[in-house]
Amino acid sequence: MLIDAHAHLDRYGDTLESALEEITQHHIFTISNSMDLPSYRRNLEIGEMCDLVLPTFGVHPWNAPEYADRLEDLSEAIEQSPMLGEIGLDYHFVDDASQYPAQRKVFEVFLAAAKEQGKIVNLHTKGAESDVLDFLNRYEIQRAIVHWFSGPLDVFRELVARGAYFTIGVEVLYSEHIQTIARELPLDQLLTETDNPGGPRSFIGAPGMPLLIRDVVQVLAELKETTVESIVQTVQANLGRLIRDDPWLSDTYVYQISWRHNNE
Numbered sequence: 001m002l003i004d005a006h007a008h009l010d011r012y013g014d015t016l017e018s019a020l021e022e023i024t025q026h027h028i029f030t031i032s033n034s035m036d037l038p039s040y041r042r043n044l045e046i047g048e049m050c051d052l053v054l055p056t057f058g059v060h061p062w063n064a065p066e067y068a069d070r071l072e073d074l075s076e077a078i079e080q081s082p083m084l085g086e087i088g089l090d091y092h093f094v095d096d097a098s099q100y101p102a103q104r105k106v107f108e109v110f111l112a113a114a115k116e117q118g119k120i121v122n123l124h125t126k127g128a129e130s131d132v133l134d135f136l137n138r139y140e141i142q143r144a145i146v147h148w149f150s151g152p153l154d155v156f157r158e159l160v161a162r163g164a165y166f167t168i169g170v171e172v173l174y175s176e177h178i179q180t181i182a183r184e185l186p187l188d189q190l191l192t193e194t195d196n197p198g199g200p201r202s203f204i205g206a207p208g209m210p211l212l213i214r215d216v217v218q219v220l221a222e223l224k225e226t227t228v229e230s231i232v233q234t235v236q237a238n239l240g241r242l243i244r245d246d247p248w249l250s251d252t253y254v255y256q257i258s259w260r261h262n263n264e
């Protein structure tokens with residue numbers, strides 16, 4: 001079974017149906033991250049349509065200013081969501097530093113909840129990698145998925161040392177820095193992602209479709225000097241280990257990952 005541990009299925013318009021068909025046909029377990037409350041409502045609907053889709057709630061750092069003064073509006077969705085993402089900080093695409101306090105305020109609400117409720121977080125770190133690391137340490141976050149890490153290698157190594165999992169995505173096809181990260185990442189902390197549909201757009205010139213994950217796996221197999229099949233099994237086993245015994249994830253998901261792993 002293929003794993004897309006960071007996507008945004010709510011952002012597909014008319015092509016959602018074909019995306020879900022690909023997910024079903026090729027068994028791509030997909031964690032569909034949210035950017036804000038409306039996006040989470042949509043992801044919940046999509047989760048109802050396909051049992052390979054796990055919808056999660058987060059407020060993306062780009063949307064943090066909109067929620068910084070009404071944090072109480074977030075608590076119900078935070079409580080309901082089995083995993084928290086996409087959350088984090090962005091000092092790269094957001095160059096207006098006056099927004100950073102709002103980003104940190106919203107991020108901290110999610111981290112406090114993740115700590116208290118023992119939830120996995122799905123993290124955006126662009127340009128703010130060492131601040132994100134500091135916050136993870138401060139809130140003693142144990143289980144983290146770091147999405148599309150492209151920052152400095154020293155911070156990468158610290159995140160690896162504290163046990164984070166990393167999603168490698170389509171940029172590994174194009175960027176030497178991402179290839180270096182992918183090569184160095186221990187196999188047992190490796191996950192895969194597409195960040196579909198928007199993430200791959202600047203690389204492929206169109207919205208990404210779920211099967212892109214196969215290209216990512218192919219390149220990872222080359223970088224890790226192993227087979228495609230071995231990467232597929234490793235990534236599935238990694239996600240299985242990460243979510244094993246998770247009190248928030250319904251047995252359906254755990255069953256999907258572990259059952260298919262043992263029987264495919």
Ligand SMILES: [Zn+2]
Binds near residue numbers: 033
């Ligand atoms: Zn994303």
